[in-house]
Amino acid sequence: xxxxxxxxxxxxxxxxxxxxxxxxxxxxxxxxxxxxxxxxxxxxxxxxxxxxxxxxxxxxxxxxxxxxxxxxxxxxxxxxxxxxxxxxxxxxxxxxxxxxxxxxxxxxxxxxxxxxxxxxxxxxxxxxxxxxxxxxxxxxxxxxxxxxxxxxxxxxxxxxxxxxxxxxxxxxxxxxxxxxxxxxxxxxxxxxxxxxxxxxxxxxxxxxxxxxxxxxxxxxxxxxxxxxxxxxxxxxxx
Amino acid sequence: xxxxxxxxxxxxxxxxxxxxxxxxxxxxxxxxxxxxxxxxxxxxxxxxxxxxxxxxxxxxxxxxxxxxxxxxxxxxxxxxxxxxxxxxxxxxxxxxxxxxxxxxxxxxxxxxxxxxxxxxxxxxxxxxxxxxxxxxxxxxxxxxxxxxxxxxxxxxxxxxxxxxxxxxxxxxxxxxxxxxxxxxxxxxxxxxxxxxxxxxxxxxxxxxxxxxxxxxxxxxxxxxxxxxxxxxxxxxxxxxxxxxxxxxxxxxxxxxxxxxxxxxxxxxxxxxxxxxxxxxxxxxxxxxxxxxxxxxxxxxxxxxxxxxx
Numbered sequence: 360x361x362x363x364x365x366x367x368x369x370x371x372x373x374x375x376x377x378x379x380x381x382x383x384x385x386x387x388x389x390x391x392x393x394x395x396x397x398x399x400x401x402x403x404x405x406x407x408x409x410x411x412x413x414x415x416x417x418x419x420x421x422x423x424x425x426x427x428x429x430x431x432x433x434x435x436x437x438x439x440x441x442x443x444x445x446x447x448x449x450x451x452x453x454x455x456x457x458x459x460x461x462x463x464x465x466x467x468x469x470x471x472x473x474x475x476x477x478x479x480x481x482x483x484x485x486x487x488x489x490x491x492x493x494x495x496x497x498x499x500x501x502x503x504x505x506x507x508x509x510x511x512x513x514x515x516x517x518x519x520x521x522x523x524x525x526x527x528x529x530x531x532x533x534x535x536x537x538x539x540x541x542x543x544x545x546x547x548x549x550x551x552x553x554x555x556x557x558x559x560x561x562x563x564x565x566x567x568x569x570x571x572x573x574x575x576x577x578x579x580x581x582x583x584x585x586x587x588x589x590x591x592x593x594x595x596x597x
Numbered sequence: 598x599x600x601x602x603x604x605x606x607x608x609x610x611x612x613x614x615x616x617x618x619x620x621x622x623x624x625x626x627x628x629x630x631x632x633x634x635x636x637x638x639x640x641x642x643x644x645x646x647x648x649x650x651x652x653x654x655x656x657x658x659x660x661x662x663x664x665x666x667x668x669x670x671x672x673x674x675x676x677x678x679x680x681x682x683x684x685x686x687x688x689x690x691x692x693x694x695x696x697x698x699x700x701x702x703x704x705x706x707x708x709x710x711x712x713x714x715x716x717x718x719x720x721x722x723x724x725x726x727x728x729x730x731x732x733x734x735x736x737x738x739x740x741x742x743x744x745x746x747x748x749x750x751x752x753x754x755x756x757x758x759x760x761x762x763x764x765x766x767x768x769x770x771x772x773x774x775x776x777x778x779x780x781x782x783x784x785x786x787x788x789x790x791x792x793x794x795x796x797x798x799x800x801x802x803x804x805x806x807x808x809x810x811x812x813x814x815x816x817x818x819x820x821x822x823x824x825x826x827x828x829x830x831x832x833x834x835x836x837x838x839x840x841x842x843x844x845x846x847x848x849x850x851x852x853x854x855x856x857x858x859x860x861x862x863x864x865x866x867x868x869x870x871x872x873x874x875x876x877x878x879x880x881x882x883x884x885x886x887x888x889x890x891x892x893x894x895x896x897x898x899x900x901x902x903x904x905x906x
Binding site for chain 2: 362365366369372373376377438439440441442443444445446447448449450595596597
C-alpha cells in the first residue's frame with residue numbers, strides 16, 4: 360500500500376504540474392456548465408439530468424478521461440522511466456493501482472468542482488437531492504471504469520496517440536453499444552445490453568441506485584486494471 | 598553477490614544472449630565489455646529483472662530473480678542506458694520519489710538525498726527542473742537515483758555515453774569511489790573505460806562470453822607474447838636484418854622510425870636487443886615495453902572466435 364501511495368502521489372502531483380489536466384478540467388467545466396444551463400433553462404429541471412442525461416455529453420466525459428490517462432504508461436515507455444518502475448522492488452499491481460488512484464484523484468477534483476451546480480439548484484429552486492447524489496455516485500463509478508480502460512490502453516504502447524484512440528474506441532464502443540440494442544432481436548439485445556456502459560446509466564441519473572450497475576462498473580474497473588497488470592508483466596517477457 | 602547461471606534470451610527467434618554464466622564477488626568492480634549489439638543491455642536488463650530470461654537465472658545477494666524478484670530488486674541500484682528521468686520534476690523531488698520507490702522510509706530520506714546530491718555534485722541544481730539540465734547533469738542525476746537507497750549492487754549501463762570528456766572523467770572517478778562500498782557492474786564499449794575503472798572484465802560478443810579475467814591477467818594471457826618498441830638511428834633495412842639475427846624474436850614490424858618486436862612471454866630479450874644494436878654500430882634512441890591494449894585483446898579474441906568457427 361505504501362508503494363501504491365508513493366506512485367499515486369507522484370502521478371497526482373505530475374498532473375497538477377502539467378497543462379494537460381488543466382485543459383481537460385477546463386473543457387469539462389465548460390461543457391458541463393453549458394449543458395447544465397441549457398438543460399435547466401429549457402426543461403426547468405432541478406437535477407443534473409441536463410448534462411448527465413445527455414448521452415453525447417457523457418461520451419465526451421469518457422473521452423476526456425481517456426485523454427487524462429493516455430500518458431500514464433505510454434509516456435513511461437517512451438521516456439524509458441518504465442525501467443525505473445519495473446526494476447524497483449514494487450509489484451506490478453502496485454504500479455497500476457498507484458496510477459489508477461493518482462488519476463482518480465484528478466477526476467475527483469474535476470467532479471468536486473461541479474458541486475456548485477447543486478448549490479445553484481438549491482438557491483434558485485427546490486431540488487430533490489436523491490437523484491443528485493445518485494448521479495454523482497454514477498459519475499464516480501463510470502469514471503473509475505473509464506480510468507481503468509484508459510490505463511489498460513496506455514499499457515499497450517509507447518505512443519500516447521495510439522493509447523488515446525484505443526481507449527476512446529473501447530469507451531465509445533461500450534457506451535453506444537447500449538443504444539444499438541433496440542435495433543437487435545430482443546434476446547440478443549438483452550445480452551448485448553448487459554455489456555454496455557450506458558445500460559445502467561439512466562437509473563443513476565433518475566435517482567435509482569441500481570446494484571447491477573454498481574457491480575457492472577466495478578467489474579469493468581477491476582477487469583481492465585487486471586488486464587493492465589498482465590500487460591505490464593507481459594512486457595518483461597517480450 | 599551477483600550469480601548468473603546459464604542466462605539465455607531470445608527476442609522472437611533472434612538469440613540476443615547465449616547461455617552466459619559468471620559470478621561477481623562482493624566489492625568487485627566489473628566491466629561488461631562488448632561492441633554495440635553484443636547483448637550488454639539485454640544482459641543488464643535481465644540482471645535487474647526488467648526482462649525475464651528465456652532460460653537461466655540471476656541471483657542477487659542470494660535471491661533468485663525468478664522466484665524472489667522483489668527481494669532481489671531491493672539490493673539493486675540501476676542506471677539504464679536511457680536515463681529514466683521524469684523531466685517535469687525537480688532533482689530533489691525526483692530523488693525523493695526514487696528513494697521511496699525503493700523502500701526508503703521518510704525520516705532518513707531527507708538527509709540521504711542531501712548526501713547524494715553532494716556525492717554527485719548537484720548542489721546548485723537540487724531545485725531545478727530536470728528538463729532544464731544539460732546531458733552531463735542528467736547523467737549525474739541518473740547516478741544519484743541509482744545510489745540514493747544505498748543498494749549493495751550497482752548496475753550501470755553505458756554510464757559515460759554522450760557526455761563531454763571532462764564530465765566523463767568525473768563520472769569515472771565517481772564510479773570508482775562508489776566501487777569502494779558497492780559491488781559494481783558496468784557495461785561499456787569503450788576499452789579505456791574498463792582499464793581505468795574496473796578490476797575485472799567480462800568480454801562479450803554476439804551474446805557469448807569470449808573472455809573473463811582480471812585486467813592485468815587478461816593482457817598477459819591472451820598475447821602469450823611480450824612486445825617492445827624500439828627507436829633506432831640507422832637504415833631500416835639493415836636494422837631489421839640485424840634484429841632478425843636475435844634468437845627468440847617471433848615478429849618484427851617497422852613503421853615511421855619505430856620497430857615493434859614480439860617475443861614469447863617467458864623470454865626477456867631486452868638486454869640482448871640493446872647489446873645487438875650497440876654492437877652493430879647503430880644508436881638506440883628509445884626502448885619501450887608495450888602491454889597489449891584492450892583494443893588489441895578484443896580484436897584478437899573476436900578474430901580467434903571467428904577462426905574457431
